[in-house]
Amino acid sequence: MALSRRMAASTLLLLVLLVATEMGATTTKTAEARDCLSQSHKFKGACLSSSNCAGVCRTENFPDGECHTQHFERKCFCKRVC
Template identity: 95%
Template structure:
């Protein structure tokens, strides 16, 4: 009788541990911020430096900007969180 009680207690403990680890393994999804891009109206010429592009974008009330290739040309695109 004592052996079956120990076996039942051990099985119950193992089951509780398995359930606890499954509950702890759930992943939390974090929403990622997306950036909206808009081609700069004030930037002139080929965009060779993202820091220059960002500076021009700040004059257009955007927090940041970066160079992107579009149809064989490098253009300045301003970006902000959507």
């Protein structure tokens, strides 16, 4: 009788641990990369094409660039992962 109670208690404990680890795995959050923007120093004029902006940003050692409206003007902002 004592052996079956121990077996039942051990099985119940194992089941609770299994459920707890599964619940923890589904609520784990992953970190998302953030983009940092810096206004281009070399881009001249209004930014009308993000591909032109990205090309200028690559000359400034940034991997990408895009046009943004700032104070009613379209400006080129260089972008990289922070």
